[in-house]
Amino acid sequence: MKDEDVSERSAPTSATTEAWVGLMRAQQRVLAAIEKDFKAAGLPPLGWYDVLWELVKAEAGRLRPFEIEARTLLAQYNLSRLIDRLEKEGLVRREAYGEDARGCWVTVTEAGRAMRARMWETYSRSIEKHVGAKLSDPDARKLATLLSRLV
Secondary structure (H helix, E strand, O other), X not given: OOHHHHHHOOOOOHHHHHHHHHHHHHHHHHHHHHHHHHHHOOOOXXXXXXXXXXXXXXXXXXXOHHHHHHHOOOOHHHHHHHHHHHHHOOOEEEEEOOOOOOOEEEEEOHHHHHXXXXXXXXXXXXXXXXXXXXXXXXXXXXXXHHHHOOO
């Protein structure tokens, strides 16, 4: 469908609404199942993994808080509290940002790298259990392609 056709509609079609509801329900249920798997394994919540993963991938294992926010789905006020908890657990440390005394780097520690790896063991099994086991590889590729059109 052309962009101008979509912009002329005042409401989504029933198919679009059904897709939206299905997407939201699937996301909510799969995330809840993954969080349950983390809890059963004695691991912290998924948000911790997301932050640690972004830091592990980053050059020198560090990012500024606004960079973490941009790379995750966490709002700034939630991210600040999460960084506080990660720091308290010794998984990250804050370092002064040389060019701006008000800013800081958030740097992953070796303990943070180890926690991320430990969390991945459970996370990868959860992804397979709650997504991979329910979709063939061609269906998973098709879904990924369709979802990429929304972002």
